[in-house]
Amino acid sequence: MKLRDVKEILDADVIVGDEKLDTEVTTAFGADLMSDVLSFAKAGCLLLTGLTNTQVVRIANVLDMAAIILVRGKKPPAETISMAKSLQIPILTTKYILFETAGRLYAKGIVGCLEKVDTGSEQT
Amino acid sequence: MIPAVNKPENTLNKYSFDIEGGNFNAAGTVSMRIKAILKEKGLPGDVVRKSAIVSYEAEINIVSYARKGFIHLTVTPENVEIEAADEGPGIPNIEQAMEQGYSTASQEIREMGFGAGMGLHNINFYSDKFDISSEVNKGTSLRMIINATQLTKDI
Numbered sequence: 001m002k003l004r005d006v007k008e009i010l011d012a013d014v015i016v017g018d019e020k021l022d023t024e025v026t027t028a029f030g031a032d033l034m035s036d037v038l039s040f041a042k043a044g045c046l047l048l049t050g051l052t053n054t055q056v057v058r059i060a061n062v063l064d065m066a067a068i069i070l071v072r073g074k075k076p077p078a079e080t081i082s083m084a085k086s087l088q089i090p091i092l093t094t095k096y097i098l099f100e101t102a103g104r105l106y107a108k109g110i111v112g113c114l115e116k117v118d119t120g121s122e123q124t
Numbered sequence: 125m126i127p128a129v130n131k132p133e134n135t136l137n138k139y140s141f142d143i144e145g146g147n148f149n150a151a152g153t154v155s156m157r158i159k160a161i162l163k164e165k166g167l168p169g170d171v172v173r174k175s176a177i178v179s180y181e182a183e184i185n186i187v188s189y190a191r192k193g194f195i196h197l198t199v200t201p202e203n204v205e206i207e208a209a210d211e212g213p214g215i216p217n218i219e220q221a222m223e224q225g226y227s228t229a230s231q232e233i234r235e236m237g238f239g240a241g242m243g244l245h246n247i248n249f250y251s252d253k254f255d256i257s258s259e260v261n262k263g264t265s266l267r268m269i270i271n272a273t274q275l276t277k278d279i
Binding site for chain 1 (some may be wrong): 238
């Protein structure tokens with residue numbers, strides 16, 4: 001689906017990236033722990049998170065993620081918005097909680113960027 | 125180690141970045157630069173991703189704990205080598221610091237979404253080769269190698 005559809009499904013407001021709503025998305029990752037986002041999120045996926053600091057934008061950039069979806073009605077601070085603008089990373093905000101956000105997207109065909117983690121500990 | 129040779133392509137593939145301890149506003153910028161460089165060089169997506177992960181965690185550690193530090197990036201046809209070293213408190217017990225969930229992070233670090241005791245564990249997990257050395261009250265030095273020839277499945 002397109003980011004435009006994500007906006008509709010989540011009744012979200014677009015904070016940054018009105019011009020990128022035609023971006024195609026198929027996968028998502030949700031977490032508030034940035035170390036886990038770094039570890040598990042993949043290129044092209046949506047990042048569902050409740051954190052609004054600039055680290056979220058930098059990590060989305062480093063991993064080439066499609067867009068940031070802020071859950072629980074979070075509004076990002078000005079420095080996060082200006083960084084997202086300069087790096088051209090869309091930010092949407094939805095009032096749905098993380099669980100509802102993920103469930104509503106999943107019901108419409110968005111899947112996790114991975115299903116389960118491979119911790120590697122079993123192999124050693 | 126690869127011996128230094130006076131070939132222009134060799135010097136072009138070495139990069140050095142200074143990192144200021146405590147400057148949370150800039151944390152992550154060096155890793156963004158490293159990712160952009162590797163992507164521009166056309167390295168496989170998986171190699172770029174692993175390099176970005178280990179570099180980001182190392183950078184966050186330097187900003188979070190050290191007075192200052194640097195990251196050196198070396199790109200060869202065989203691998204990506206990332207060296208991160210700092211002047212800081214050092215790590216008294218490396219084995220413990222490598223454990224998942226062990227952390228001495230401040231509230232400020234945790235509020236950024238880090239400090240959950242995953243940093244060194246993730247660096248070790250995503251590096252094909254990882255060395256760490258540390259001296260208390262002196263600093264810590266990490267060396268991560270990401271294999272660039274063995275093509276794993278792209279992400």
